[in-house]
Amino acid sequence: MHHSLPYATRVRARYATMAIFFIAGMMYATWGVHVPTVRDRFSLSPGMLSLALFAVAGGSIFAMLTAGSWIARAGTRTASMTGGILMMVCGALVLVTPWFWLLLLVLALFGFGMATLDVAMNAEASAVEEALDRPIMSSLHGMFSIGGMAGAAAGGALLAHGLAPAAHFALASGVSLLVLLVSIPATLPHVPHHDEHAKASSSKRWRSGALWALGGLALIALIAEGAMYDWATVYMRDVVQATPSVSSAAYAAFSGGMAAGRFGGDAVRARFGAPQLIFGSAGLAFVGMVMALVLPNTVFTMTGFTLMGLGLANMMPVLFAAAARVEGVTPAEGLAQVAGLAYFGLLLGPVLIGGVAQVTSLPIGLCVVAACCAIITLIGPKILRRLKI
Incomplete structure (x- = not known):
């Protein structure tokens, strides 16, 4: 247009x-x-x-x-x-x-x-x-x-x-x-958009299986991302026994990985397509989280958190781009639904990991993050392929 x-x-x-x-x-x-x-x-x-x-x-x-x-x-x-x-x-x-x-x-x-x-x-x-x-x-x-x-x-x-x-x-x-x-x-x-289209879109939005699938992926991705924002520094301090300055560098490593991954993501999506980008990204995040959990020392944990940042970086851009292209729904409506579900994930992540950590331990709590990444690796590409995105 x-x-x-x-x-x-x-x-x-x-x-x-x-x-x-x-x-x-x-x-x-x-x-x-x-x-x-x-x-x-x-x-x-x-x-x-x-x-x-x-x-x-x-x-x-x-x-x-x-x-x-x-x-x-x-x-x-x-x-x-x-x-x-x-x-x-x-x-x-x-x-x-x-x-x-x-x-x-x-x-x-x-x-x-x-x-x-x-x-x-x-x-x-x-x-x-x-x-x-x-x-x-x-x-x-x-x-x-x-x-x-x-x-x-x-x-x-x-x-x-x-x-x-x-x-x-x-x-x-x-x-x-x-x-x-x-x-x-x-x-x-x-x-x-004509009002009739907007009204039709509004009712279709809640019935759209495609939007629920994309929103579900976004929710899982932001459970992992929200957990990293709130728990990365705590993990470094309490489990890895790092100094406060090194512990706060863990947050910087994750954020730096996020920024770097996002500036490289468009070229990868243009070259290989969205399903491959999601598969590679979620797989990388899974490897990073497992590395941080299995080898809890400063170097491996920082490397793991950087890989987590790189891996999670392109989840939201790809899922938002897909939400804006779902048939029969205006881009704003599609985005609002997927972003709303993602936001629940962002709120839920830190609480969920905190709850599991309270009952067991923080490393076991953070296994939830690794599980989220594994789920996206397995089902994310299939959903995007089915939607032809």
């Missing part, structure tokens, strides 16, 4: 979308940096802090469930703008909110804006991929990873140099808003 646009317009849309992915990653990381700040500001117990974290997750899941058909009607440009502005305004308010109940409301709206932007920018990415007629989804997700790393690093440096936390969050929100406003006009123009 966008093939008729001049090539320069399509390339400009790609760079604009890259910028939007970058600021989304940066804002997400800025929130992550300030979770302890929120805890200290309101003197929260672990239970109350998890309520605050759940407010963000709840807002996000509500958006995934409700915003898909609106994004399909309004278009990715309007939806990215609306979601982005809501996220950034709420971000600037998080650390100046006077009462805890109001903080929960701000965080829920922050999560809602973040998820709306997430679905809209992935639908835009799918349109750009189609317009350019080559895979670009992985490198866009790579920009999200780079934005996250830059946001965390810049946040750490500015706070260490004495910038007030509230000023830092407001600065990150302001810079992100500026980038968003500059980038949006360069994104692809909206091709409207």
